[in-house]
Amino acid sequence: MKxxxxxxxxxxxxxxxxxxxxxxxxxxxxxxxxFTDVHYKLGDPRSDAALQCIREVTAAEKPDLVxxxxxxxxxxxxxxxxxxxxxxxxxxxxxxVMLFGNHDEEQxxxxxxxxxxxxxARHNIQPDRKGALSPDYTLEIASSQGKGTAAVLxxxxxxxxxxxxxxxxxxxxxxxxxxxxxYREKSAAYTAANNGQxxxxxxxxxxxxxxxxEAAQTEDDILIGHRMEKACAPKLxxxxxxxxxxxxxxxxxxxxxxxxxxYTVMHHGILLGYGRFTGGNTEYNHLRNGGRVIVLxxxxxxxxxxxxxxxxxxxxxxxxxxxxxxxxWTKRPNR
Numbered sequence: 001m002k003x004x005x006x007x008x009x010x011x012x013x014x015x016x017x018x019x020x021x022x023x024x025x026x027x028x029x030x031x032x033x034x035f036t037d038v039h040y041k042l043g044d045p046r047s048d049a050a051l052q053c054i055r056e057v058t059a060a061e062k063p064d065l066v067x068x069x070x071x072x073x074x075x076x077x078x079x080x081x082x083x084x085x086x087x088x089x090x091x092x093x094x095x096x097v098m099l100f101g102n103h104d105e106e107q108x109x110x111x112x113x114x115x116x117x118x119x120x121a122r123h124n125i126q127p128d129r130k131g132a133l134s135p136d137y138t139l140e141i142a143s144s145q146g147k148g149t150a151a152v153l154x155x156x157x158x159x160x161x162x163x164x165x166x167x168x169x170x171x172x173x174x175x176x177x178x179x180x181x182x183y184r185e186k187s188a189a190y191t192a193a194n195n196g197q198x199x200x201x202x203x204x205x206x207x208x209x210x211x212x213x214e215a216a217q218t219e220d221d222i223l224i225g226h227r228m229e230k231a232c233a234p235k236l237x238x239x240x241x242x243x244x245x246x247x248x249x250x251x252x253x254x255x256x257x258x259x260x261x262x263y264t265v266m267h268h269g270i271l272l273g274y275g276r277f278t279g280g281n282t283e284y285n286h287l288r289n290g291g292r293v294i295v296l297x298x299x300x301x302x303x304x305x306x307x308x309x310x311x312x313x314x315x316x317x318x319x320x321x322x323x324x325x326x327x328x329w330t331k332r333p334n335r
Contacts, residue, residue, distance in 0.1 A: 032202075033067070037278060041081065042081040066089060066092075068097070069255060070206030089121070097126040099156070102206065111157070135157070136155065136179060141153070152249065159174075162236070171234060188247070191249065199249055201249040204254050204255075206257050207233065207234065210237045216263075223263050226262045227263045229259075245269070251302075252273055252305075258274065262277070264324075271321075289309070292308075
């Protein structure tokens with residue numbers, strides 16, 4: 001009987017957590033903490049650093065929302081690894097969602113099974129998948145007065161490998177045409193509901209779009225942070241970046257996947273950004289683990305972002321768009 005009561009209370013707390021709305025605080029700010037590539041191995045001491053990172057950075061930043069951008073678990077059985085990781089983030093008390101990378105479903109459980117496990121965790125707020133394997137969804141951030149939607153987060157599944165989508169192709173998967181159309185429809189609907197003005201928005205998924213490499217090699221695109229490897233993007237481009245540019249709402253795209261990159265770079269007015277590798281030494285890495293912080297500003301097409309390393313050091317604090325715009329040198333005062 002006690003077990004039944006405990007289960008009921010646990011599930012009730014999960015449902016209540018999922019029902020909680022996201023909103024800007026009284027200062028007109030909303031703080032997001034991005035963790036990525038935890039590569040958690042259950043029972044492996046090398047993963048202790050990842051759990052400590054999650055606890056430490058979350059406690060220090062006190063985010064309104066935590067977003068994991070994939071490659072969360074890295075050992076079999078995947079359900080046990082996932083439950084252990086979920087217990088760590090749940091204990092922080094922060095609302096969170098968890099997206100998938102290319103390695104999550106390789107641990108004996110597919111993404112739909114892992115998704116359902118994630119939704120049972122305390123403080124998880126991602127929606128019911130409604131029969132989808134791993135759904136794309138939006139998270140709406142209400143105004144500080146609670147009157148209407150003030151910003152939107154697009155949370156998407158970037159899949160795994162190209163040959164799963166098209167036989168004979170190599171490398172990593174791309175966001176599909178159906179996903180591009182899904183984004184366009186959602187974006188248009190939010191814009192229409194906002195009197196024809198695009199809402200400030202961000203997008204999150206695991207595998208970077210091909211434009212990350214184009215931006216990193218473009219001299220006029222300002223890049224801030226570490227770039228120690230080429231972006232492992234899809235070799236085929238399905239047009240998501242162009243769709244978001246045309247939609248006019250997405251200010252920044254934030255990914256993971258490449259452990260030795262944590263940079264941000266402006267490209268055609270959209271900031272392309274990596275999170276900071278969060279895992280321990282269960283996979284390659286040459287940057288001290290940590291997370292990326294993003295602070296949205298209510299009523300503005302702008303945000304602040306920085307890297308928070310485990311140990312407390314803050315790196316590369318910037319403001320979008322100001323930190324990424326070249327000034328007019330002819331108008332500078334003499335110095």
